[in-house]
Amino acid sequence: MTAAQGKRPAKIRIKHLIKRFQSLIAVDDVSIDIEEGTFFAIVGPSGCGKTTMLRILGGLETVTSGEVEIAQPKPGRPQYSMIFQGDSIFPWMTVWDNAAYGLRMRKAPADEIKASVSMWLDRTGLTRFAKLYPHQLSGGMRQRVSIARAFANDPEVLLMDEPFSALDEQNRTILQQELLRIWEVDKKTVLFITHSVDEAVTLADKIMVMTASPGRTKMIIDVGLERPRNVLELRNDPRYGRIVYGIWEHLKDEVERARV
């Protein structure tokens, strides 16, 4: 199955992507089109090459063959920003300086930096902590800084690599809700990697399920749950359960395969 061609232009295009590490095939002939404004999630068992795909899009790995393409941004704006798994904010910078990092690296004008950073610190509830260093914050707060850093950079697309996997369940739920809330504001195109089916269904419009190594497209589904969503209410929605169950049915063989 491939994503249905919509009216909106594709922001991320992956064509016959293959990535090999020596003899190991990490990603095997994956093609996806992600339309503008889509929250797209990729789920798969660990080691299925989903993070590798994101790192290729983020310019941190090269392709073995195939093509990846992110739409050209408007002049002066970046193509993408990444949110990483685990602690990735600089411990030697204050919350403010961390959030301003992307803007500073692309030499944005000072007043734009100030306006954008203060807006995103406000939206992520970090304004009070602007002058603190990361070690003075909790894990959840630190990941908020990472989110603020990516959004403040105002990119064309957002690439998120299991951003909440290192958090405890309560924090994860809270941050999922906050991510949905701030994403609703301007609905940027998002590619979100996760190993959690619940998380993918909670957040995404479309989900691609990947097979275990080598990573191939198993299926792509439309979630079809309306927005704005409430993370807690969703769990009480029978449709949510059906979708999660449906994905698990396909995923369980892959998880079994990944274990051997």
Next chain:
Amino acid sequence: MTGQDRAIATSAERPAASNAAEVVDVGETLRLSARRRERLMSIGSPLGLLLAWELAARFGFIDVRFFPAPSTIIGVLIELTRSGELIEHVAISLQRIAFGFLLGGIPAVIIGISMGISRPMRALIDPLISATFPIPKSALLPFILLIFGLGEMSKVVMVAIGVFFPIAINATAGVLQINPIYLDVGKSFKASKWDTFRTIALPGALPFIMTGVKLSAGIALILIAVTEMVGAKSGIGYMIWSAWEIFAVPKMYVGLFTIALIGFAVTFLLREVERWVIRWKPDV
């Protein structure tokens, strides 16, 4: 026992609250007084040694030609301070150390970090450092005097060579221990080479660089003393050496005492600098 007595005395001076409060109070005071006792002991031991020395010198147990009484040394110290001679020597030595630190430390940070960031740089420079590092720096003195003459430059260069190695080696180690994810973040935000150096490699390596700087301070003091003894007409090393030549033993001791004091002051200063520079670390 005395601690307890004092504790009871202090709590009695205050308006008595409740019994429970009093008990807590006594316990706390006891612990404090134990700490105070330790502090007194660590101040007391050098004072005790000085006192024993003074008495031994006064009563002729030791030869005052070699071990003049502390009171004599302090007298000379005051005299040398008043005449301005001591200050002059200290000032010139400190100046040489400061310039040497700049001349050796700045290239050390740049080269050390470049070696940490770039594999080719490491392959290129690491063998050179490994080959030259084991040479005792004091053995280079004749060579340095030959090249740079008897002027200020030779002293500054000696210090620079001494501080270069610990700072460069620590800077490289400091970059190598930076979590690679930070470099990925830099790359994903399109940080330029210079920005990567400025915003990631340098601050990330700073805790290690500061260790190198602290090590270097000790080396710099050794080298400045040795260098000034041989090829100088000023400085604290020269003062010690010239005092020996004319058998002005108390003056020699003043020199030794002063150099120890400089070492102490520099260590203290660097610790404060470190605390400020890496204030983002949880445990400094």
